[in-house]
Amino acid sequence: MERRQRQRTRTLKSARILLNHHHSVIDCTVRNVSPLGACLNVASAVGIPEQFDVFFEADRSVRACRLVWHKEKQVGVEFADDEPTFLTTSA
Numbered sequence: 001m002e003r004r005q006r007q008r009t010r011t012l013k014s015a016r017i018l019l020n021h022h023h024s025v026i027d028c029t030v031r032n033v034s035p036l037g038a039c040l041n042v043a044s045a046v047g048i049p050e051q052f053d054v055f056f057e058a059d060r061s062v063r064a065c066r067l068v069w070h071k072e073k074q075v076g077v078e079f080a081d082d083e084p085t086f087l088t089t090s091a
Helices: none
Strands: 009-019 024-033 037-042 051-056 061-070 074-079
Touching: 009 037, 037 061
Parallel strands: none
Antiparallel strands: 009 024, 009 051, 024 037, 037 074, 051 061, 061 074
16 A cells, blocks of 8 residues: 655665764665655665755755665655755855
8 A cells, every 4th residue: 555645756866864963974876756755775774763864966955854664775764854955066
């Protein structure tokens, strides 16, 4: 039974889970995404906390996330904020 509120778009994009005030990083791949959440492939779901940020490399955005579910090498997240924060490069 599908429990998602919105349909997700399949994708294969690089991202990073940011931990410890962005001092620690876990590389991941975004498998699908919607305005409300995403599914991330990780090397291991062990040690991923309930709340963290995700940096999406494609558009250089950061989203606060809440862990909804996890499997051995996948996690499902719900975005905690309505809009992403975009990182800019300084000259």
